[in-house]
Amino acid sequence: MNRFWRGRRIPLSWLLLTRQPVRLLVALAGISFAGILMFMQLGFRDGLFDASVTAHRLFDADVVLISPRSASSVSMEAFPRRRLVQTLADPDVDGVTPVHWGLMLWRNPETRRNRSILALGFNPDDPFFVDPSLAEKTDALKQKGRILFDQLSRPEFGPIADWYRDGRVVETEIAGNRVRVAGLVSLGTSFGADGNLLTSTETFLDLMPQKPPGAIEVGLVRLKPGADPEQVVSRLRQRLPKDVSVLTKQGFIDFEQNYWKSSTSIGFIFTLGAAMGFVVGCVIVYQVLYTDVSDHLPEYATLMAMGYRLSHLLGVVVREGFYLAVMGYVPAYMAGQGLYWFVRDATKLPVGMDLSRALTVLVMILVMCMLSSFLAMRRLIDADPAEIF
Incomplete structure (x- = not known):
């Protein structure tokens, strides 16, 4: 002791x-x-x-095409759609999805105030999201004038999600055109966009008639199982003209994050x-x-x-x-x-x-x-x- x-x-x-x-x-x-x-x-x-990359991570793509003039998701520039079609010549490419990307003026159906919202337009028959639950909802976009609203958008866009879940018909205007909410998705906001919506290519071009139909902002490329994205990117960069940038999906994510890290x-x-x-x-x-x-x-x-x-x-x-x-x-x-x-x-x-x-x-x-x-x-x-x- x-x-x-x-x-x-x-x-x-x-x-x-x-x-x-x-x-x-x-x-x-x-x-x-x-x-x-x-x-x-x-x-x-x-x-x-x-x-800033919430939507980027959800894309069903291994390789992404964007314009070299694009700075970030809030300032995407267009490039010729035929560049995306040309990628199909690569033996490892399994399919492509052209995507229209831009900011539109959304009118709050309750307060009638306008606010910018990020819109993504694509062919509902093309694979777009890796999440099957999101992919199932895109069939509703085949009818013209229909959109999918991001229920994680800020409340300044209106009580859209609550109204839709209550069974109400939710309609509003985008750039002076009438649209109807056909479903809800969960993407998430960013510092660049307070809200998001998804629509078909046809509806997107009707809402933004100044967009040339032969140009797109993002091209999603899906590869065959076992293909190496880095090797495909290297080949496409050699074959495609300089009016398009070819990135892996992770490179596309890094592109967006680097903008916020270094350019702001x-x-x-x-x-x-x-x-x-x-x-x-x-x-x-x-x-x-x-x-x-x-x-x-x-x-x-x-x-x-x-x-x-x-x-x-x-x-x-x-x-x-x-x-x-x-x-x-x-x-x-x-x-x-x-x-x-x-x-x-x-x-x-x-x-x-x-x-x-x-x-x-x-x-x-x-x-x-x-x-x-x-x-x-x-x-x-x-x-x-x-x-x-």
């Missing part, structure tokens, strides 16, 4: 932190606030990138916001640990005079920083989950907690607290027992 008590370490770091509960709570509140700020900024940034300031702003949260947390933790070390300088000096090594006392400060990081992360994580749910409900953006972001913020908080601990150690390193006493 005596050996047990002699070998038992006194939890000095924990006792120092809990000696003043009010100071501890203030420190944890500051760390949690910094963590919440990092969670929200990184969540908005990643949600932006994920939302949104990604930089959210990353800067996360960095500011990191700096704020560092200042708070440093102030708490520096004050704690300063208040206990006589005790630290006494321990040094008794023969305790400086490295042992520095370890006390490091453990204090570790305890603060762990205790501050838990409420930040829980608050982040709640705020993500609130943002998803209010904006329809795919903002959610994932393991990668949770670990990223945890590491950032640990680094933040460890860095502050090392900075606060300078006060302890400079402590001279002779001067203190």
